[in-house]
Amino acid sequence: MRAVKIKLGKRSYDVVIGHDLFTAAASFLQKGDYSKKALLVTDSTVNRLYADKLADALREAGFALAKIVVPSGEEAKSLAWAEKIYDTAIEGKLDRQSPFIALGGGVPGDLTGFAAATYMRGVPFIQIPTTLLAQVDASVGGKVAVNHPAGKNMIGAFHQPDAVFADLASLQSLSPRDYASGLAEIVKTACLEGGGRLDFLAEQAGRIEERDEEVLSSLVAGACAYKAKIVEDDERETGVRMFLNLGHTYGHAIETEGGFSLYTHGEAVSIGLRGALLLSGEFASLAPQVTTKVSALLEKFHLPLKASGIDPERAYQALWHDKKAVDEKLRWVLLKKPGDALISKDIPLLKVREVLAGLVENGKH
Numbered sequence: 001m002r003a004v005k006i007k008l009g010k011r012s013y014d015v016v017i018g019h020d021l022f023t024a025a026a027s028f029l030q031k032g033d034y035s036k037k038a039l040l041v042t043d044s045t046v047n048r049l050y051a052d053k054l055a056d057a058l059r060e061a062g063f064a065l066a067k068i069v070v071p072s073g074e075e076a077k078s079l080a081w082a083e084k085i086y087d088t089a090i091e092g093k094l095d096r097q098s099p100f101i102a103l104g105g106g107v108p109g110d111l112t113g114f115a116a117a118t119y120m121r122g123v124p125f126i127q128i129p130t131t132l133l134a135q136v137d138a139s140v141g142g143k144v145a146v147n148h149p150a151g152k153n154m155i156g157a158f159h160q161p162d163a164v165f166a167d168l169a170s171l172q173s174l175s176p177r178d179y180a181s182g183l184a185e186i187v188k189t190a191c192l193e194g195g196g197r198l199d200f201l202a203e204q205a206g207r208i209e210e211r212d213e214e215v216l217s218s219l220v221a222g223a224c225a226y227k228a229k230i231v232e233d234d235e236r237e238t239g240v241r242m243f244l245n246l247g248h249t250y251g252h253a254i255e256t257e258g259g260f261s262l263y264t265h266g267e268a269v270s271i272g273l274r275g276a277l278l279l280s281g282e283f284a285s286l287a288p289q290v291t292t293k294v295s296a297l298l299e300k301f302h303l304p305l306k307a308s309g310i311d312p313e314r315a316y317q318a319l320w321h322d323k324k325a326v327d328e329k330l331r332w333v334l335l336k337k338p339g340d341a342l343i344s345k346d347i348p349l350l351k352v353r354e355v356l357a358g359l360v361e362n363g364k365h
Contacts, residue, residue: 002217004224006140007232008160015140015164015224017217022050025101025128025165026057032162034124035097038063039089041112043072046104046130049173054103054128066092070108074260077111077147079155085115099124099162105131105178106138106265110153113144117159127161130170132182132216133266136189136223139164141231141241147260151321152252158236166224168216176302181266183208183301188246188273189223191294194339197222198293205300243341246333247273250359253318257310270303275359277335283347284334310360316353 001018016024029038038058042051047069058065066088070076089098100123102112109127116125129139145156171179190197201208207215227244234241251272255263263271274295280286295305319330329345330352336342 002221004221004228006160006228008235011142011160013161013163015166015228017135017166017168017220017224019167019169019213021128021165021167022054022057025054025126025163026061026063028163028165029058029063029099029126030061032124033097034099035095036063037092037094038065038099038101039085039092039094040065040067040101040103041070041085041108041115042067042103043070043076043105043108045072046108050130050170051103054101058101066094070111072107074107074147074152074255077107077145077153079146081111082115082118082146085112086119089115089119094119094123096120096123099126101126101128102139103128103130104134105129106134109134109138110144110156111146113142113159113161114146114156117144117157122159125159125161127164129164129166131174131178132171132220133178133185134182135166135171135220136182137185137227139166140224140227142235143237151256151318152260154321160235166220168213168220171216172211177264177267179211180302181264184247184266184270184273184298184303186219186223187294187297187301187303188244188269189226191273191277191335191338192243192246192341193226194337198297198338201297202293202300205297209301242331242343243333246335246341247276249319249322249330249332250275250315250356252322253315253356254307254310254360256318256321257315258307262309263304263307267304268307270298271305271307271359274298274305275355276333278355278358279332279347279351280334280336282351283344284336284342286335286337290335290338306358307360312353312357312360315360316356319352319356 100116142160145153148154255268
């Protein structure tokens with residue numbers, strides 16, 4: 001077991017990384033200043049795999065537990081499902097010290113965090129991410145949200161968890177597609193971090209594909225440690241934290257145009273990352289061999305570089321509903337070299353369209 005500290009003053013917390021952490025999570029809550037009524041939110045897939053085990057640990061720790069099971073997939077990240085969480089919390093008489101516990105991937109995490117941020121103006125929130133994507137990205141940093149038909153994560157807040165318990169054992173049950181989705185964020189982080197991280201991923205690709213637990217522990221801890229430094233410097237995403245959106249401008253547009261179901265978040269980020277690197281080659285002097293290296297790595301991890309079933313014009317319009325559009329300008333995260341990113345609002349729209357068209361034509365899904 002290892003822990004990564006997110007240092008945010010009174011809002012500091014640990015990301016605990018290890019195996020069989022449900023008892024550790026229950027013990028953490030038992031020792032804390034929490035009410036003994038708690039709410040567990042999970043999705044239909046994770047519910048079958050892990051919810052009973054966690055619920056038993058929580059009840060043994062003295063908690064009366066209400067539970068909501070949401071559908072698997074982005075459709076659950078909605079105001080309608082948030083309202084069902086409020087209804088359950090109110091009916092169960094949960095108070096301002098009642099912990100909301102998210103068990104699952106990024107969807108239960110974002111949804112539960114949004115509900116926790118807004119129920120009674122804010123209640124405690126615990127993350128227990130069971131996907132690689134959630135462990136290295138969504139569960140760390142306090143960004144919580146639900147979707148709107150016009151765009152992803154359009155309605156949200158900043159609400160830091162009290163703790164994150166990343167159980168590596170759960171990664172073994174992921175489908176190949178969901179596992180690869182998390183690897184897209186790891187590749188993105190390696191681009192931002194530099195320092196040979198891309199080479200490390202290439203060297204360890206075989207062990208990563210085999211889900212070697214020693215390598216996974218290193219990857220999750222490394223990604224969380226990098227994100228911790230960024231969040232500590234810029235909790236509210238007004239500066240360097242925007243760099244974490246590398247690949248997400250095109251990615252979110254593709255995800256939205258696909259109805260949040262055609263492509264997973266990681267798959268969309270993979271396609272968007274390639275687009276951002278193509279723009280970086282022209283507007284940030286990124287060496288073309290970097291784009292080639294990253295593209296090869298994404299393909300090695302069975303991630304797409306192009307999209308099919310996406311209308312490029314509708315995807316282009318979706319760009320303008322992204323949170324990164326400010327004063328009728330699109331903000332792009334570009335890479336000068338691995339470890340050196342910048343923000344640009346001066347990419348010509350014709351070039352934006354040109355690259356987007358190249359990302360969605362003749363793709364294979």
